[in-house]
Amino acid sequence: MLRLHDYLPSGNGYKARLLLTQLGIPFQRIEYDILQGETRTPAFLKMNRNGRIPVLEMEDGTFLAESNAIIHHLAEGTPFLPSEPFPRAQVMQWMFFEQYSHEPNIATVRHWLIHLEMNDVQRAVLPQKQEAGHAALQVMEEHLRERAFFVGERYSIADIALYAYTHVAHEGDFDLGSYRAVGAWLERVRGQPSYIPITQG
Amino acid sequence: MLRLHDYLPSGNGYKARLLLTQLGIPFQRIEYDILQGETRTPAFLKMNRNGRIPVLEMEDGTFLAESNAIIHHLAEGTPFLPSEPFPRAQVMQWMFFEQYSHEPNIATVRHWLIHLEMNDVQRAVLPQKQEAGHAALQVMEEHLRERAFFVGERYSIADIALYAYTHVAHEGDFDLGSYRAVGAWLERVRGQPSYIPITQG
Missing domain, CATH: 1.20.1050.10 (Glutathione S-transferase Yfyf (Class Pi); Chain A, domain 2)
Known part of the structure; x- marks a missing residue:
C-alpha cells in the first residue's frame, strides 16, 4: 500500500490526500508535527533531504517529494490530467x-x-x-x-x-x-x- | 517560428534559451526590461496575467508561461526528459x-x-x-x-x-x-x- 508522510493542516499534504481519495487508491497516512521538527530528523531526511512533507512512499520503498510532483505522478493516465x-x-x-x-x-x-x-x-x-x-x-x-x-x-x-x-x-x-x-x-x-x-x- | 518573451539576465529565461538551443529549435527572442515595468503593460498581461517572463509564444499564437512548464513541454519526447x-x-x-x-x-x-x-x-x-x-x-x-x-x-x-x-x-x-x-x-x-x-x- 502507498504511504503518505503528511501533516494534517498542510494544504500541500491535502492535495495528495484529496487526489488519492478521488482516484480510489487506498493509502496509509503517517503524521508528522512539523512544528516539533519531526520532518528534520535523520530518518525523515533520508526520505526527503529537503525536510518537508508531503512525501509519497511507493510500494517498492522509493520516495517522491514535492506535492505537485506527487499529484502529477498519481494523475498520469487518469481523467485528472489531460492527455493532449x-x-x-x-x-x-x-x-x-x-x-x-x-x-x-x-x-x-x-x-x-x-x-x-x-x-x-x-x-x-x-x-x-x-x-x-x-x-x-x-x-x-x-x-x-x-x-x-x-x-x-x-x-x-x-x-x-x-x-x-x-x-x-x-x-x-x-x-x-x-x-x-x-x-x-x-x-x-x-x-x-x-x-x-x-x-x- | 517560436517566440520567446524574455529578459536576458533572467535564469528563468535562460532555461528556455538553453534547451531550445540544445534541441536545435530556432526561435525569436523578444527582450523586456523588467525593471522598467515592461512585463506589466496591458499587452504583456494578455500573454501572461502574472506579468512575468519567460513566456513562450507558440506558432498558433497561444502562450505558455512559467519557465519549468515551458522546458517540460519542449522536452517531452526528447532525451532531455525520461520516458519512464x-x-x-x-x-x-x-x-x-x-x-x-x-x-x-x-x-x-x-x-x-x-x-x-x-x-x-x-x-x-x-x-x-x-x-x-x-x-x-x-x-x-x-x-x-x-x-x-x-x-x-x-x-x-x-x-x-x-x-x-x-x-x-x-x-x-x-x-x-x-x-x-x-x-x-x-x-x-x-x-x-x-x-x-x-x-x-
Missing part, C-alpha cells in the same frame, strides 16, 4: 504558478497566523506577502471569469493544486469576498465526486 | 524544489544585489534568504555526491532548471567553494553539446 500536449503544459503552468506566486504568500501567511507568534522579520515581510497573495488571487479571478476550471473546462490537478490553499485563505486573513469567480470555482471543486475536507486524515 | 514514469516524477520533484526552495532565495538575492538598492523589508529578510539558499545548495550537494546528474545519471531538464541560477549564485554573494559536488556538476552541465552561456541572446 498543450493542455498538459497549461496544467503544469498553473501548478508552477501555485508553488511560486500563490503558496509562498497565501499558505505562508496562513501558517504564521494560525500556528506561530511572528518574529520581527516575518512581521516586516507580512504586508508584502499579503499584497502578493492578493495579486495571485486576482490572476485566478481574471482567469476564472470565463472558465469553469483552470484548464480545458474540466476538473484537473491544476484545480486541486490551487484549491488546497485558496479554500483556507481566510485562515490567513485573506478576504475572498471580492473574488466572485474564485468563490464560484471553490464551490465547483467542493462538489466533485469523492471530495474530502482538509481536516479528514 | 518514476524518473519523470523525480525530474518534476527537482523542478518544484527549484521553484520553491532554490529560486526564491538564490535568484532573488542575486536580483537584489545586482540590480537594485534594497529597501528595508528586503534588508530585513536578506539573512533568512541567504540561509535558505545555502540550505538548498546543501540539499543539491548531498544528492550530487553520489550522482553525475540529478535524475537517472543523465542530463535532463532537472539539471537545466537547477543550473540556471546555481551557476550565477556568486552574483548573489553565495560562495560555492564548499559545495564540491555541485561545482563538479556545474562543469558537467557546461560541457554538454550546444551549451550556451546566460549572456547569449
Whole structure:
C-alpha cells in the first residue's frame, strides 16, 4: 500500500490526500508535527533531504517529494490530467504558478497566523506577502471569469493544486469576498465526486 | 517560428534559451526590461496575467508561461526528459524544489544585489534568504555526491532548471567553494553539446 508522510493542516499534504481519495487508491497516512521538527530528523531526511512533507512512499520503498510532483505522478493516465500536449503544459503552468506566486504568500501567511507568534522579520515581510497573495488571487479571478476550471473546462490537478490553499485563505486573513469567480470555482471543486475536507486524515 | 518573451539576465529565461538551443529549435527572442515595468503593460498581461517572463509564444499564437512548464513541454519526447514514469516524477520533484526552495532565495538575492538598492523589508529578510539558499545548495550537494546528474545519471531538464541560477549564485554573494559536488556538476552541465552561456541572446 502507498504511504503518505503528511501533516494534517498542510494544504500541500491535502492535495495528495484529496487526489488519492478521488482516484480510489487506498493509502496509509503517517503524521508528522512539523512544528516539533519531526520532518528534520535523520530518518525523515533520508526520505526527503529537503525536510518537508508531503512525501509519497511507493510500494517498492522509493520516495517522491514535492506535492505537485506527487499529484502529477498519481494523475498520469487518469481523467485528472489531460492527455493532449498543450493542455498538459497549461496544467503544469498553473501548478508552477501555485508553488511560486500563490503558496509562498497565501499558505505562508496562513501558517504564521494560525500556528506561530511572528518574529520581527516575518512581521516586516507580512504586508508584502499579503499584497502578493492578493495579486495571485486576482490572476485566478481574471482567469476564472470565463472558465469553469483552470484548464480545458474540466476538473484537473491544476484545480486541486490551487484549491488546497485558496479554500483556507481566510485562515490567513485573506478576504475572498471580492473574488466572485474564485468563490464560484471553490464551490465547483467542493462538489466533485469523492471530495474530502482538509481536516479528514 | 517560436517566440520567446524574455529578459536576458533572467535564469528563468535562460532555461528556455538553453534547451531550445540544445534541441536545435530556432526561435525569436523578444527582450523586456523588467525593471522598467515592461512585463506589466496591458499587452504583456494578455500573454501572461502574472506579468512575468519567460513566456513562450507558440506558432498558433497561444502562450505558455512559467519557465519549468515551458522546458517540460519542449522536452517531452526528447532525451532531455525520461520516458519512464518514476524518473519523470523525480525530474518534476527537482523542478518544484527549484521553484520553491532554490529560486526564491538564490535568484532573488542575486536580483537584489545586482540590480537594485534594497529597501528595508528586503534588508530585513536578506539573512533568512541567504540561509535558505545555502540550505538548498546543501540539499543539491548531498544528492550530487553520489550522482553525475540529478535524475537517472543523465542530463535532463532537472539539471537545466537547477543550473540556471546555481551557476550565477556568486552574483548573489553565495560562495560555492564548499559545495564540491555541485561545482563538479556545474562543469558537467557546461560541457554538454550546444551549451550556451546566460549572456547569449
